[in-house]
Structures are given as structure tokens and as C-alpha cells.
Amino acid sequence: MQDSIASGLRCGIEAPPSKIKVLPGFFIAALLFFALTSASVNVFAQQKSALIEGTVVDPRGAGIAGARVSLGPTTEAAAGETRTDAEGKFRFSKIHEGDYQLIAEAAGFTQSTKTNISVRSDKSEAVTITLQVAAISDSVVVTATRTQTPLSEFGGTVSVINDGDLSRGAYTNVSESLRLVPGLAVVQTGGRGGLTSIFIRGGESDYNKVLIDGVPVNQAGGAFDFFALTPENLERIEVVRGPQSALFGSDAMAGAIQLITRRGYSSTPKFDLSAEGGSFDFHRETAVLSGARRWFDYSGSFGFQSTDGRFNNNDYINRSASLNLGFKLSPSADLRVTSRWNDSRQGVPGPTATLFADPDQRQKHRDIALSGALDFRTGSRWSHNARFVYSEFGTNSFDPAAQDLTQPGTPPLPPFGFGFDSAFAFNDHEKRIGAHFQSTAAIGRSNLFVAGVDVEHESAVFSNSDIFSQSRVSPDRNNLGIFLQDQLAWRDLLFITAGVRAERNSSTVPSDLRAVLAQLGSFVPDGDVGFGWTANPRIALALVARRHREESRVGLSTIRASFGTGIKEPTLTEAFSPSPFFLGNPNLNPERAISYEIGLSQEFYSRRARVDFTYFDNRFRDIITFESTTSFGPITLPTGRLTHFINTDRSSARGVELTATALAGGVFRSRLKLTGSYTFLRSRLDQAADVLVFAPPTFEGVFRPNPEIGLPLLRRPRHSGYFEVGWIAHRFDAAITGVLVGSRRDFDAVRFAKFDANGKPIFNDGYAKLDASGSYRFNRYLSAFARIENLLNEDYQEVLGFPAYRLNFTAGLRLRLGGDRGL
Template identity: 30%
Template sequence: MRVASAVSLVLLFSVAAAAADLKIKVVDPQSAAVAGAQVSLVRATEKIPATQMTSAEGMAVLHVSGTGPYQVKILAPGFAVETVEVPSQAETFTVTLHLATAAETVVVSATRTPVADEAAGADVDSLSGAELTTMQPVAANDAVRFLPGAVVNTAGQHGGLSSLFVRGGNSNYNKVLVDGVSVTEAGGTIDFGTLSLAQADRLEFLRGAQSTLYGSDAMSSVVQVWTHTGSTRIPELQFGADAGNYGTESGYASLAGARGRFDYNVFGHQFNTSGSDPNDDYSNSLEGMNAGFAPSEQVSLRLRVRHDNSVTGAPGAWNFNGNNVFNEFGTTYVLSPDLGGRARQNNFLASLDLAVKTGPNWMQHFTGFEFNLKTTNLDTGVSPENTPYGTINTPFEALVNINRAGFDYQGDYLERSWAQTTVGYEFEDENGSVNDPIPALYASYGQGLRLNEAAYVQQALTLDRLNVIAGVRFVHNTTFGNVGVPRVALGFQALRGGHIFSGTRFNGSFATGIKEPRFEETFVSSQYQLPNPNLKAERNRALEAGFQQNLLSRFVLVANYFNNLFHDQIEFETINPTTFQGQYENLEKSLAHGAEVGLQSRITQRLSWNASYTYTSTQILQAPAGSFPPYAQGDPLLRRPRHSATTLLSYLASRWGGTLGGSFVGPRPDSDFDGFNINHTPGYFLLDLGGWYKVNSHITIYANAENVLDHFYEEVTGYPSLRANFRAGMRFRIGGE
């Protein structure tokens, strides 16, 4: 009996010694905790690595059996892939992440899971939270414009309607998500000029047709923004304010932290400016919360809430390429800003995400969400405008109320160290109204409901030098029915080693994109418009091919060719020439192709420099009968330049940091639409500066300057942009670690 007991004790202690918890803490170069990093335990004896995500405090607990040593691989968005050896006797081990070139940085948007950019099968660029804090962008347009391949067109100054054009696609061909929730109207319309990036922890810009993973609207790009997560055990209170010329002032406050199973970040931000021209003021207020609770290592819950409200003046088009006086047919026209135009926007976003880890290699996310958008555009008619087409003095009011609510499921299964499967299901209720009650003669009304479903699957394989990513989405949309959306991407590493040429990779992809019709196109009716519930989805057949060349382990040369064939594009067609009544139809087809060339460099851990050039050629291949320039067959697509370039220099240290961003946009076709025969907008070069200095651990001073060369330029013809402007301020920090 005693012998049996002794044997049992020996076995018990042996099992206890063989099975233990390995705690990995992940921190950034400034020793701050990194949340949401994927930590994998890799051993030669096991084909399937055990994985875990780090908590808000940067901690991941892995259950290990047997003896070490262990190899731990960490994929943290915004950092280089980190692989370290952990001693066999270690119970707690800290891993410090490092920065790398953009091509070697971990991203999420390309596959919806953390992956090294070079194996992502798509072109992704990003801005870190530190870069965004240094740049201090008023809105998303002020940050995205410095990323490769992005062409931003803002109608005027801060708060003006701002659009993004990528690879020749329309401005509503971009899927925009904040904390995983789409913030576009049904049909892809979004104003980047009012999308605040306050408290943004990271921004990723994914180019190409991405509807396989992201559904409708992801025809030419995806823009994702994530809100900062609290990570300090001691609560951290931050607040600050700044001011500048043109009556500009802003302020913010946040309270964030993490303790045990809880983390939180509650914040608010206010921005006001008068602008440089009459009726060009802008005001934006943002409040939000990001809170998490992890009842166990396998289950976590996260609630995100965000409310944004903005009001801006709408002076209209009045100064065309520096000129507001025109002589047409012997008559002189003097244009001035519209003093009665106003635009208001109010939106609310909420999401609740449940993450469940079932087994060592299966992660599931269940997300419920709601997004509500209300916009009001009005004009009191106090500023009549004389044009060759007559005097325009018609008060109007346009009201849009869009609500999106639904449920998303995503499951990620890591079946082998070289294979991962992602599956998903989405249900979305889109409902809303689009009403233009004033003026009564042209009044239009529309109200609609769509119940949409989609399921997708993606398989990612890494086979020695070859990367394969293949997926397909099946969509059921109330308006356009059932559609399949495939995508395949291949990458091959032709050269691995070498001192000068330290890596050569070729890549290519075939993809399709879809975009649902806007509510205005499907449901609205008026004296001059009939609704069309039978519209098809707009589509994109996208091809791309390119290569990456690493140089001296510090530089990466990236070059890509893209070819987009957009078809079933929706345009308005008059069907009764007597009553001028018409409706929207799938009538247009267009082509956009070109090349992107970029140089990425991580000169030191603190200093990075990226530069890019994009050539884009566009043409309308098919247009509605009777179309006139600039919308006729054979015309180039409006507001898309042939030549554009960007550069971004960042220095981020512990005591001080700075950014220098440059954006060149060449001449592009445009129109005044008022009969003044203006058909283009000149090119321009924009240079922005930002910097900060930490006086001590509690006080930081900062300053930002936009258009420091003080150039007159217009991104949209008729709408002068802001001349040289600056802001300076201080931020304070109490608590934290």
C-alpha cells in the first residue's frame, strides 16, 4: 500500500513538473504593454502551435507540457514579427517588440487576422498611434493623404466634404470600418473630412478589391481604424488643448487603464475653427468608450461606443483656380461664397464583441453592432448665384437617416503552423430614409429596407517559399440578389539571403469587388425620378502583379501593376424626354490601370522614411446614351490624376518626436458644372509638419503646421483649400505607469 502511494506521488509530481504555465509579457520599445498580440508556442515536436492573444496588460498565458526550450512567435499589428527562444526553466518571460519597414510589419486588414505584411497577399500601409498623435490630423483625410496610392479630394477647408480615390475607383468604392464596424452609408458614401481620428490607436489602408472578406463597397480599398485600449495598472488621466490661427482651437480628455480582468478607455474631444473664408467654419465633438472584460483566459468581452457630431459651413464653389470673375457671352459674372449653406452630421456607433477560444487553435468572435447616421444639408437661399445657366437662388433641405444593425461571426482555425482557415457569417439590417422636402417643385422622398446575409471562407497556406491565399464570399442582398465573390493571391520568395539583396518576392492576385446601390438610387421617387428596385451590384474585376525587393536589411522597394475593370456602374438616365423623368440604371463601364512604386525604410528604430509614386490611367468605356463631357464615352474619370506621390518621414523617440508629410497630386479632370468652361484642376504639392517634446513624464508640448509652403491650391475646383495654418498646445498626464 505504501509503495502504491509513493508511486502515485511520484507520478503526480512528474505530471506537475511536465505541465506548467508559461507567461509571456509583450511590450513595445518604450516598455508599454501591447494588447491583442498573437503569441504562438512553436516546438519542433509539435505540428500545431498553441496560440493565445495578449490581454490589455500585454500578458499571454500558454499551457505547456514537457521540457523546453520553447520558441515563441509573436504577431503584433504595427511591429515586426518577433521570434524568440524561451529558456526551459522560465515561467515568466518578457518580449520587447521592434519596428520594421512597412513590408515587414504585422497587419490585420489583409486577412482579418495578424499576418506579416510580406505574406499578406495584398498591399497594406498603416499609421501607428504614435504617428497619429504626432500628426494631430483634424480628420481622417488629413492622415490618409500621406499613404501610398491615396488621392484625397476635399471640397474646401476643414469640415468640407472629403472623398478618397484609390486605383481609379469611385469615391464610394472604399469600405471604412471603425473598431470593425462599417461607418459608410448604404452604397459606400462617406465623408472623410468629418471622420475624427481622436484616440485612434492604429489606421490601416488596404488597397485593391477586397469584397471577399469585407463585402459590399470594398471595390478599391479598405480603411480600418482601431480605438486605443487602456493598458496601465494605475489609471491614466490625459487632457490637453491647443489653439492656432483662423480661430482654431481644440481640447480633449481621456481616462484609461487596465486592472486584472478589466480594461477601459473613456474619452472626449472637441475641435472648432472659423476657417479663412466666409461661412467656412467647422465644429466637431466626439465622445466614446472602449471597455473590455476577460472572465477567463479563453473568453473576453469588449464594448465599444462612439458618438460624433459635426456642423460645418458650406460656401459652395466660388473661386475657380484663383479666379472668381468670369466673362461669358458678353456678361460678367462675379462669384462669392454662399452664406446660407450649412451641413450637419450626427452618428452613433456601438458594438459588443465576444471572443471565445475553443481549444488551443480555434478562435471565434461573435459581434453585434449598430451604426446610425443622420445628415442634414440645407441652404437658406440668402446668396443668389448668377451663372450662364441663370440665377440660382433656390432654398433646399436634404435629410438622410441611415441605420445599420446586425451580427457578425468570424472563426479562425490554425490547423498547422503553415495553414490557417478563416470562416465567417454576416447578417445586416439596413434601413433608412432619404428626403429632400424643399423646394416643393423638386421634392423627393424615399424609404427602404434591406436584409442582407453573407458567408465567406478563406484558406491561407505558407509552403516554404510559396504563399497562397484563396477565398470566396456568397452574398444575398435584398436589392441585387445572390452573388459569389472570389479572390486568389499568390506570393513567391525567389531570394531569401544576401547582404545587399536580402529578399526578393513576387506576388499577384485576381479578385472581384461588389458595391450595392445607394438608397437614393433604389428607393427615391420624385416628379423627375422613378425608383428602381431592380438595380444590380456594381462590380470590379481586379488584377495586380508586382514584387518586393529588400535592400541592406533597411530598405524595401515595392512595385505593383494594377488593372481594374469596373462594370454595371450606376448612372442616371432620362427615359421620358417630354417630362424629363428618369431613373438610375446599370449603364456604365470604365477602366483604370496603372502602377505603384514605393520605397520603405527603417533607417533606425526611431527613424523611418516612406515614399511612393502612383501612375493611374482611366477611361469611360461605356456611358449612357446622350452623355456629354466630362461623362462621355472615352473621357477620363473625373478628379483622378495621372500622377501622384507621397512621402512621410517619422522620428519617434522617448523624449521627442516629429513627422514631415508631403503629398503631390498632379493635374486632373474636373468641372465647374456652372457653364464657365472649366475642365480641370491644377496640380499641387502639400507639406505638413508635426512635432512634440516631453518636458517631463507629466507634461508634453506639441505643434503642428499644415501647408507650410503657404500654397494656394484646390483639391476640388471652385473650393479653395486652407493656406498655411498652425496649432500649438500642451497635454498633461496624471497617473499611468
């Protein structure tokens, strides 16, 4: 609930240095990681290598360029992946002898699997894989199970946005592409650079686990701002809806979103350059260099974009870089290093629909995600992954002087509103360091067992200065997760994924909080604090009710169902704040989710059309809320401890996701694609603590039942959807995309109110946004692209008080040098 209020005011950071307390366990994990690396190199360096090569073709026998081919023993692809060249050919060299399977996929085609490929040392194996035309491309994903799993074999709901989708949409930000994922509500505060939150299936915006190449990048407590994520050098984005704490622990209450960086495949170095410009003095430049040579592959990028924005002090600058380096240590061991970095700064004009733009409030932001992963095999059916993860971000928000924001000519203030701001400075600097290890064993021909452990240490430094007070706090916390998972298959008809994760959350009370509690006469917790151990299960089933039949009007029918629970740890402020106005509670329980879903996927006309239907039910418990006395002081718990934060509220979200996709036939065969989706969401606050009000005529503080009980949750529309008409040809592609969002409850950022002067809940009007994008390829080296947003020039606000961009456009050129043809 806090995000709904906090996102009305944009804050931001130049982070002071902080010291991280690294536990002995982390030293042990690091030593284990390097020991495994050394062992794998020494043990496997002597093994002989083999070769698998082949061709991916369409039904007519023509090679498919750029198809993704994954290689692995049964389901776990420890051996790697590659892309086909212009003739559809691929090659895996220096692999260890054993039994493998190949999975090939490409946009506009079904996924195809070749199993029981027996590879022997010093011999090559030639394979031909045929892909059939389909309305929806199958994909191999890793976020759903932490192993490489075909979507058709997972009973949950997963959406994949591949690099082709990102390129054809000419997106400048990752969040724009996520608007076309069913069940997601993307909410941006104003234009580029504004706070961007994502609500999955009615959950809060901090209920989503966000990963970049396996690195958790959420703030401690789950919050994540998508405003700075750019799409350059991305292979794909995977979105798993529903609780994923059985795999990823805290923060995965409503879903998980993972960005996967592109690998280098071309034997000839490939250099991609792009430059574009458009409305509001927007310009963006990107550069990507990638390739592969013998035992080494690489892909790196740099991006820059800036805009003056729509209003005064609405400028935005973003610099980004990414890197993906792969090292083939032996036929059975690979080392991969990935990194993604962002540095941005922008003005924060405030709610310009009501007030004059703040002329000097600013924000600076910087973040980095770094990973080193070792994949190795100790047998033909047993593989392992050891990963070091590190993420860091800092935000510096500041307003050097207070101004009167009710200048003449601006809209009148609402009743009880105010038009001034205040000087402040706020710094938030957080770090996360950890080690992950998992082991995957293929048991028989249809059973894949996974076990692993994740160890992470979170630390932060918060400093604040305003007209009321100055404060600085530096809490830290440890998380330990142990998980088990089993993937079963029966006759290619029934696929079951079942797992559980035990999570331990622990810390000690910081000295500054201990001092404040003692000063206030409160009970002071001693020893370890945190919510201790908790367990989260998940089970997902996919049942093939009707097999695919060529030339049949009614094709493959799949019934899907899943159940799981999720948790989210308290924020470091909620747990450890020493401020007497926001006093933390070190013994808060995690927020919890209980969820189930059931769905049906139905294909038609030889896979040229498909309909997906999903019903979901989410129940959120132990939601953390802010409570105070009538004098705004902390409340006293039964244990004698003082705090402002307790677990009290409950909410629920139930709904339906319906998606339909079709490929046209006849003269438009395989070129015209139609896609549409509709999401119905019924969310409500089921239980909440009483609220403090100051009612006339005495205006004395009294507690009354929370008037939000029974109302929809903030910024989650009941009705939403999208449609897309796409045309894909050899030289030219184009798309018309419409996003429809219904009315939803919101928050007045000027009056800090959720109800109007008459006591009625505040609703933000719905809107319809129509965009167009397209590209033209002059030759293999040069292409032009363009994107027009808000074609109807709609005047709307995703966040009440913060106008979105009206009609605007971008256009540019893309130059490709080098590289193998087709890659």
C-alpha cells in the first residue's frame, strides 16, 4: 500500500559510501565457488570433446535464420545455446560425450525437440530440425523452474518478450513492452524518467521479484522502479505470473520478471549502431558489439538517451551499459560473467496537472547488477550451477529551496490543498551480495530433480535532512533459502512441477534503533530478530487433453493448473527505522500470498490460431501498515515494544485473463498477425486497522473504521487489455497497438487524500492509447525505424495529477556491420 502513496511524490540519490558486513558464510560460499571452478577445470580439462551440428528448417525445407537452439542433457541445458545463421545452420563444438536433446524455436513457428541424440568423443552428429508455422511461438524459459523448460511443459502462466518483439516495437524502455503482458498494470508517473511501477494480478508493486541474468535487483523489501531499464542487448524478458517464492524466496509474491542479456553467436564480430530522435527534443544512441571465437563469446552494449520533457524541470538523461562474457573452460564446464549498469538524472516537476512545476527538485540514480556463474557437469545426467551475485543502487533526491507552486495562471487548488513545497535531501544506498548454488539431476527419462541453496546479505544507508529533522541509519539483514523441486513427465501428456523452499530471515537490532527504543522506554529486542524460518510450496500441472492433429480445425488442448504461496520481507525502514515519527519493528512477519489458477490453451487450424483462458485467485495476508497514537506517536505492542509498523491488513484479487492470437491465411499467409488480450480484475481491501481522523467540530483525533475496506485496491483497473495488428515481411514490418485501461482508484498527491471533499473515493479516468511502429530494411546493413505514440492525442494521467505524454514520435536509423549473415 505504501507504493500507492509514495509514487505520488518522486524521490531520488548520490549515495554515500557504506560498509557491508560480510558474514563468515559468505567467505565459505566464495571459497566453495572458486574451489568448484578450479575442480571443474582440472577434472574436465582432460575429457575428449565431440561435435553436434545441424539445420533448422521450415515445412518447405528452407533454412530459418536466427532460430534459437538449446542443447542439454534431457531438460537441463548446461551445454549451452546458439543461433542459426542465414542458411539455418547451427553448431555446438567441444561438448562432452553423452546423451542430449536439442530444442529449437523461432518467432512464428512451433517449438521442436530432438531427443536421444547420442554423442561420442571425436565424432560429429548431424541433425535436421523442422519447425511448423504457428500463431504463438513456443519458448524455452528458465525463470519458471530455474531449469530450461519448454513453456508447453509448465502448468503456470508465463509470457516471453523476445529481442525481435523489442526491435519491432522500437521500444526505448523495457516497461513499454510489458504493457502487452496480460495481468500486468504498468503505471508511470508522467513521462520518461517518471517513477514506473508494475502491479501483477492485483498485487502491490513491491510483490514482484525482478532479476537480471539471475541477479535479484529489488530493493530490500521488494520495491523496484522500472524507469531506467532500457532494452539494448536483451535476448528476452520472461514474466512468470503467480507466487514464485518456492524458487526465489522473498519478494516473489505476485510474480517474477527476469531480463536475460544476449550472448554473442557470430564467428565474425558484429557491430550494431542506432540513432534516433523525436518529440520533446528526445534523442537516443546505442552501440552493441557481439561475437564468438572458439572458447569465448561476448556481447556488450552502451546506450544514451535524453529528453527535455513536456514541462519545466522535466528533463531526463539515462546512460546504460551491459556485458555478457562466456568462457568454455572444458567440454563440461562453462563460466559466464554478466553485468548491467544504469546512471540517470532527471528533474522532478511534481503534479503539474494541479500545481506549477517545481523548478529545482532533482533526482540522481545509479544501479549495477553483476553475476559470475559456473555451469559444470559431473556426469551425463548431473549438472551444477554456482553463481556469485552482486547488486547495488543509489538514489539521491533533493530540493534545495522551497517555492510557492501556486503561480498565477495555474489550475486552482482543490479544497484543503496546499501549494508550497519544502527543502529536503534524501539518500538511499543499498547493496545485495550473495552466492547461489543448485544441482540438477536427470532421473530416468522423465524426471528432473533440482536442489539448491541461496545465501544473501542486504545492507543499506539511509540519510534524510529536512526542515523537521536530520537522520541517518545503516541496517543490514541476512537471507538463507534452501529449495527442492521435481519435474515429472508422463507419456508427453502430463507434466508436473512441484517444489518447496525454506527461507530464513535474520538480523540484529541496529544501535541507533536500540538507543531510541531505550530512550522512549520501550522493550528492546535482544539477539537475532527477523521473521525466522518460513516455507513456501508450489505445484503446477499441465495436462494435454487433446493432441495436435495436422489439418484439423480443433488442435492441441492443454489444461493448466497451479497452486503456490509467496512472501515479502519488510522493508529496512519498516524493520529498523529509528525515527520517532516512523519507528521500525524488527520482529515484523513477512507479508504473505496464497494463490491458485486454472487455465485452458486451445489451438485451431493447424496452430494458426490460439486462445488462452486463465482464472486466478490471490489472497494477501499480514500486510504491513503504519499505525500511530492520536498524537502521532508509536503504538505499544503487547510485548511492551513501541513501533509504528504492524501486520494487520488483508486484501484479495481475483480475475480472468483471456488472450487470442491468429495468423492470417491466403494472400497474407504468415505475414499478418492479430493479437488481443483482456484482463478482468476484482480487487478489494478485505481487512484493515482503524484510521486516525480529525473530525469537526472539535477536530480532536479519533480512530474510526477504515473507509477503504471493501473498495478496489489503488491503481489496479478492473478492466484492461490490448490489441495488436502486426505485419512482418522480408524488408518491411509494421504494427498498430492499442492499450485500454479502465478507471481505477487513485491518490491525490496534493491533498494526500484517497477521498474527495464529499467523502467519495477518488477515481482516475480510464484511457485508450494507440501506438504505431514500423521499420524498413534497405539492405543487410542499413534499416530505418519509427514509433508514434498516442496517435489519438489522448489527454490522460496514469497517475492522478501527472499528465502523460500527448502525441509524440521517434524515428531513426540502424546500421549493422560484420557478423554472420542471419545473425
